[in-house]
Amino acid sequence: MNPVAKLLIIGGVVLIVLGLLWQVGGRFLHLGRLPGDIVVEKENVRFYFPIVTCIIVSVVLSLIMYVIRLFK
Known part of the structure; x- marks a missing residue:
């Protein structure tokens, strides 16, 4: 797989996980x-x-x- 494509996929997954954590953690961390x-x-x-x-x-x-x- 092309290294740039791999980096973009990993970056997208990381952003999705961070977004979900922000939604759940936002209730507790303020x-x-x-x-x-x-x-x-x-x-x-x-x-x-x-x-x-x-x-x-x-x-x-x-x-x-x-x-x-x-x-x-």
Whole structure:
């Protein structure tokens, strides 16, 4: 099989699994509504930036990639 096709298939499966985990885990983890996430509400505008959630997701993904590189 072509390596690019294999990579795309694996990437798709990973995204599906992450999406399912996000749906199930969202009920318990409350990612996106953590203390430190920025919410500004005005009369007709609502601005939301989940900075703490982004940092946590980045750290977790970095740790996962580090562990994967250790076993390669």
